[in-house]
Amino acid sequence: xxxxxxxxxxxxxxxxxxxxxxxxxxxxxxxxxxxxxxxxxxxxxxxxxxxxxxxxxxxxxxxxxxxxxxxxxxxxxxxxxxxxxxxxxxxxxxxxxxxxxxxxxxxxxxxxxxxxxxxxxxxxxxxxxxxxxxxxxxxxxxxxxxxxxxxxxxxxxxxxxxxxxxxxxxxxxxxxxxxxxxxxxxxxxxxxxxxxxxxxxxxxxxxxxxxxxxxxxxxxxxxxxxxxxxxxxxxxxxxxxxxxxxxxxxxxxxxxxxxxxxxxxxxxxxxxxxxxxxxxxxxxxxxxxxxxxxxxxxxxxxxxxxxxxxxx
Amino acid sequence: xxxxxxxxxxxxxxxxxxxxxxxxxxxxxxxxxxxxxxxxxxxxxxxxxxxxxxxxxxxxxxxxxxxxxxxxxxxxxxxxxxxxxxxxxxxxxxxxxxxxxxxxxxxxxxxxxxxxxxxxxxxxxxxxxxxxxxxxxxxxxxxxxxxxxxxxx
Numbered sequence: 001x002x003x004x005x006x007x008x009x010x011x012x013x014x015x016x017x018x019x020x021x022x023x024x025x026x027x028x029x030x031x032x033x034x035x036x037x038x039x040x041x042x043x044x045x046x047x048x049x050x051x052x053x054x055x056x057x058x059x060x061x062x063x064x065x066x067x068x069x070x071x072x073x074x075x076x077x078x079x080x081x082x083x084x085x086x087x088x089x090x091x092x093x094x095x096x097x098x099x100x101x102x103x104x105x106x107x108x109x110x111x112x113x114x115x116x117x118x119x120x121x122x123x124x125x126x127x128x129x130x131x132x133x134x135x136x137x138x139x140x141x142x143x144x145x146x147x148x149x150x151x152x153x154x155x156x157x158x159x160x161x162x163x164x165x166x167x168x169x170x171x172x173x174x175x176x177x178x179x180x181x182x183x184x185x186x187x188x189x190x191x192x193x194x195x196x197x198x199x200x201x202x203x204x205x206x207x208x209x210x211x212x213x214x215x216x217x218x219x220x221x222x223x224x225x226x227x228x229x230x231x232x233x234x235x236x237x238x239x240x241x242x243x244x245x246x247x248x249x250x251x252x253x254x255x256x257x258x259x260x261x262x263x264x265x266x267x268x269x270x271x272x273x274x275x276x277x278x279x280x281x282x283x284x285x286x287x288x289x290x291x292x293x294x295x296x297x298x299x300x301x302x303x304x305x306x307x308x309x310x311x312x
Numbered sequence: 313x314x315x316x317x318x319x320x321x322x323x324x325x326x327x328x329x330x331x332x333x334x335x336x337x338x339x340x341x342x343x344x345x346x347x348x349x350x351x352x353x354x355x356x357x358x359x360x361x362x363x364x365x366x367x368x369x370x371x372x373x374x375x376x377x378x379x380x381x382x383x384x385x386x387x388x389x390x391x392x393x394x395x396x397x398x399x400x401x402x403x404x405x406x407x408x409x410x411x412x413x414x415x416x417x418x419x420x421x422x423x424x425x426x427x428x429x430x431x432x433x434x435x436x437x438x439x440x441x442x443x444x445x446x447x448x449x450x451x452x453x454x455x456x457x458x459x460x461x462x463x464x465x
Contacts, residue, residue, distance in 0.1 A: 018320075027328055029334060036338045044392040045332060045340035052328040059324070063317050128394040240359060244396035246389065246423040253366075256422045287461070303360060 007236045013166035020173045027177070028132045031032070034182050041131050041181045046248040048133045053250040054123055055136030066143030067165075073148065083158030096159045097167040098218070100151065103219035104171055107150035108214040119257035120145050126253050128240040130203050135179035140254040171216045175199075185231075194219045197231045200243075204237030207300030210258035210293040242296060257282075321341055327410070344390045349389040351395070353377035358397035368414065368439045370428045377416065377428060381433050387416055389426050398423055409436050 035041035084094050111121035120139040127134045142148075154164045178199040184194045194215040202213040212229035215222050222228035231237065245253060264277040264285075273286050283292035291299070321458040335341075344350070348369050355362060355378060364378035364386065376388040383402040388395055398420065405418040414436050430436045 021324075021327075025331065028331060032331075032335060032338055032340075042393065043335055043338070043340050044342065045335040046392050048340065049328070049332045052331060056321070056324050056328060058404075060321065128391060128396070135456075240394075240396075242358075243422075244358075244391060244394075246345050246391060246396055246398070248392070252422065259421050299361060 003167045013162050016166065016169040016173055020176070024132070024136065031132045031180060031182060034035070035131070038182075042129055043131055044129055044132070047127055047129050048131075048224055050250055050253060051127055051133040051137035052246040054140070054253060055138055057250060057254060058136075058138035061140045069249060070143050070148035070151075071161055071165065072103075074151065074155045074164060077152055077155045080163055081156060081158040086158045086160070086163075088163065092159070093162070093163060093167065095164050096154060097170060099154050099157070099159070100167045101162060101171060101216050101218050102221060103150045103154060103223070104145065104168075104216035105214050107147060108216065109225075109227065110150070112149070112211060112214070113281055114279055115257070115261060115282045115284065116145065116278055117147060119261055120147060121243060122257045122282075123253055125203060125239075125241050126245050128238075128244055128279065130179060130200060132176065132235070132238075134203070135176045137253075137264045141258065174217045179203075190216060198222075199264060200237045200239075201229050201231050201237045204242055205242055206235050206238055207297050208232070208235060208296050209237060210242075232285055237279075242293065341450075342393050343392055344395055345373035346370060346376050346388055346390055346395060347373060348376070351378070354388050354395045355386055355397055359386055359399050362399060366439065366442050368428060368430065368435075371431050372429060375426050375428045377414070377439075383443075385416065385443070387426055407440065409440050412436055414439065 001027065008297075032043050035043050048061055068101050074090065088089055107117075111117040120142040123139045124134075124137050139147075151164050155161055175194070178194055178196045180196050181200065183196040190197060191197060194213070194217055198213045198215065198219050201209045203211075209229055212227055213219065213222050214227055219228065245256065247256075260277060265274050268274045268277055269286075276284050276286060281292045281294070283290045283295070288295075346369070348367060351367070351369065352364075355364065357362070360386065362378070363380050365381050366379050368377040370376065374390065378388070380386070385400045385402075385405060387398045389398075390396075398418070398419055400416075405416050408415040408417070411433050412430050412435075413427050414430065415425055415427040415431040430439070
């Protein structure tokens, strides 16, 4: 045990995302060829350029301080950890990974349900295509808007900041390959793990698929908390956001929702409205003139019920 | 990757350009045609409660405008290989008509102005008239052949 405890002190972890980049590029090339040959996936050059630029910008945002803010915050909180000296061994990394995946589920769910976090996360959903390049369409503002707070409980438990960031990287790398239309259903693997089919549902704007499948690696969290939706053969997923962007400009993609929040806050007539515009669900408005995803889903349900009811 | 962040970024930029070039070589620079059928289908998906009364389709298949009974305007336009929709309440947009071209503008930072070209100036004028009678375009509407006027529906 003593050796194990010592192993956690000063343990360093590789930057797994950086190591995975060559594989990302190779797989994107292969998927582009697959798309061209079979037609079972789709690429559009301007969309691909936008996605890759967002990925690059995400790395730059990390370099210019985003990662440092997260690491500094984790390091500060780590001083007050509940369990001292969790060793850096396979089982602790596995435990940390599962705990991080659980935290990721909630981070991801809140990122869809609260506009403050959605403003960063919307970037990842802003493509109307669904391919491996979409996986790299990442936020530039996430760390600066404190999305990393969802990992803080892990540090409070006693997992080192390095380990938490490492397993977060593994989770991110896992999620790369599920951004594809090239892989259909995967049988029993889908019971436990997040798969292309599950994640297609998550990226779809079809009303039946909204607010579903928030999992990172393990789909069990969605099954457990009632947010799991199966991909339906008769309802092919259509990707993007409820109000699709009309631009491939990376800067606009990165900041459009923040600009929207700023405009709304400027027009707010009370503190309640300010709070609603910032922390309410995306699509919230004081008079209900805009639609939240819940309202879109309700509209779909009522229209379906009306279609199915016998004519009078 | 190399330990030098600037060099890493340079490699990434080159990698992106290579992937984009590869995508172009595979025919990735396609733009969808906006046809009446395609526009109807997209509108039904994006705005299922929007029941169009009148349609105006671009001569070059680059956009489509629809107006419903409430005077709301739906604009369907290409976003690369896909189409997208914007829905505007009456008064939330302006409509400029110059000759065969109808331009819709709105205060939306995620959306650009869209110009639709009709087969002849009369079609544009007729559409504007029916649109205004439906209550749309309560913003400024400029009409026909350089003559500029303001019309409120």
